[in-house]
Amino acid sequence: MDTPQPLYSAESVRELDSRTIAALKIPSIALMKRAGRAAFNQLLRRWPDVRRIQVFCGGGNNGGDGYVIAALAAQKQIPVTVCACVDPQKLKGDALEACHYARREGVQIVTSPTALDDADGDTVLVDALLGTGFRGELREPMDHAVGCINRAPAPVLAVDIPSGLSADTGAAAEVVRADATVTFIGRKLGLYCGRGPALCGEVIFEDLGAPAEVHNGLAPLAKRFTETSIKRLPPRAADSYKNQFGRVLVVGGDSGFGGAALMASESAARSGAGLISLATHPQHLPAALTRCPEVMAHPVISGQELEPLLEGPDVIAVGPGLGRAPWGEQLLARAGRAETPLVLDADALNILAGGRVLAGLRRDDWVLTPHVGEAARLLDWDSAEVLADPRAAATAVQQKFSGVVVLKGAGTLIAHDGGVDLINSGNPGMASGGMGDLLTGVIAALIGQHLSPLEAARLAVWLHGEAGNRAAEDGQRGLLATDLLPHIRRLVD
Known part of the structure; x- marks a missing residue:
């Protein structure tokens, strides 16, 4: 397996820059020129027929990268204009030297972005306004420049990070919407979580020749797992039998909410669990037998009736369609005390957040899977606070309840005792009920097949998202949760 990718804070990336300059024994302007050339090469790779480039430059090192890109474009005899949002006479250090480099190559520099609103389809815009040090809200002239970029009918390449996006959290208000982002030295967490996935486009990493040892001793904010760094299930032996692959009990489906519990049960079956039982409201039994007769459905009208079913399973999933009425509270109260690994979702989390059921309970062997709203309720935060710093929210939920916490999103965060993992998988078509x-x-199902709760969470998030991607090949709009089931089955093997 590949090693997961470290995701750093802006402060840590600045430290990586300094270490790289020292390790390579080069002046800082040389590293800036490497960054500019790497970004320019990626621009040509992605848009080989570009006929004009317009670069928006700020006053710091990010702006300096932009001036280098402009100089390289001029060398290639590609018409290029720099919109300087900071007066070039006020530049200092490497940014000033990069500006001189661009001027020597004959680059035209203007100080107003208003003339650039008419960029056509042959033009590529380069966002080199603000780097990873940005905090707070955009002010003039940067907010006007960002508006010009976003209104222009031309593709956008962001240098290191889209201007206005927080490198540490992925939070953003007014921000450049890029088609591609070339980032340097160290991957920034904000590119991959929060609003980052919606704003960065394709993220391209360039290490600029930094030696591996510059990362030593520098703790990342999170680790990004991809398909090749996630532990998979082993092949099955020829003499395998069903009891070796986990007995899963799904608890949920109050009156009128049976579909959620049925989908959870069927997805467990399609993910390879050996035996699946479903404890649900009696009215859902006919639907369960019709939908998936392989699931052993049991009618349950109280927590006491659930008790005998808790003795057999290897893992219990509680929450889909559970509701928040006394029926659901009773079932969660009984299941939550079982000495069996648990997966809690949906109304199980909402009941837990209420504080009347399982109050103060902390377990190392459960997986909590909140979306933003559920995480906010578990923490007594506003949803806006969760969105402003999803990593902090996932960590706070894990510290409060222990175990493994899966904060779902475009960049799903998995918090555990050892830190935070991130997995980018899925697509906007999956924003529909039942996912x-x-x-x-x-x-x-994966816990039942002998993965640890953390290993199961990692693999499940990737499987789920990749199944969504394959199902969306026929279109994202109208994608249903059950459309993923055949793809989950193929991917899990």
């Missing part, structure tokens, strides 16, 4: 129920079933 979380499927994920719950997949996690439970």
Whole structure:
């Protein structure tokens, strides 16, 4: 397996820059020129037919990268204009030297972005306004420049990070919407979580020749797992039998909410669990037998009736369609005390957040899978606070309840005792009902097949998202949760 990718804070990346300059024994302007050339090469790779380049430059090192890009474009005899949002006479250090480099190559520099609103389809815009040190809200002239970039009918390449995006959290208000982002030295967490995935386009990493040892002793904010760095299930032996692959119990489906529990059960079955039982409201039994007769459905009207079913399973998934009425509270209260690994989702989390059921309970062997709203309720935060710093929110939920916490999103964060993992998988078509129920079933099935709760969470998030990507090949709009099931089955093997 490949090593997961470290995701750093802006402060840590500045330290990486300094270490790289020292390790390579080069002046800082040389590293800036490497960054500019790497970004320019990626621009040509992605848009080989570009006929004009317009570079928006700020006053710091990010702006300096932009001036280098402009100089290289001029060398290639590609018409290029720099819109300087900071007076070039006020530049200092490497940014000033990069500006001189651009002037020597004959680059035209203007100080107003208003003339650039008419960029056509042959033009590529380069965002080199603000780097990883940006904090707070955009002010003039940067907010005007960002508006010009976003209004222009031309593709955008962001240098290191889209201007206005927080490198540490992925939070953003007014921000450049890029088609591609070339980032340097160290990957920034904000590119991959929060609003980052919606704003960065394709993220291209360039290490600029930094030696591996510059990362030593520098703790990342998170680690990004990809398909090749996630532990998979081993092949099955020829003499395998069902009891070797986990007995999963799904608890949920109050009156009128049976579909969620049925989907969780079926996704557990399609993910390879050996035996699946479903404890649900009696009215859902006919639907369960019709939808998936392989699931052993049991009618349950109280926590007391659930008790005998808690003795057999290897893992219990509670929450899909559970509701918040006394029926759901009773079932969660009984299941939550079972000496069996748990996966909690949906209304199980909402009940837990209420504080009346399982109050103060901390378990090392459970997986909590909140979306933003559920995480906010578990923490008694506003949803806006979770969105402003999803890593902090995932960590706070894990510290409060222990175990493994899966904060779902475009960049799903998995918090655990050892830190925070991130997995980018899936697509906007998955913003529809039932997707979380499927994920719950997949996690439970993988725990039943002898993965640890953390290993199961990692693999399940990737499987779920990749299945969504394959299902969306026919279109994202109208994508249903159950469309993922055949793809989950193929991917899990």
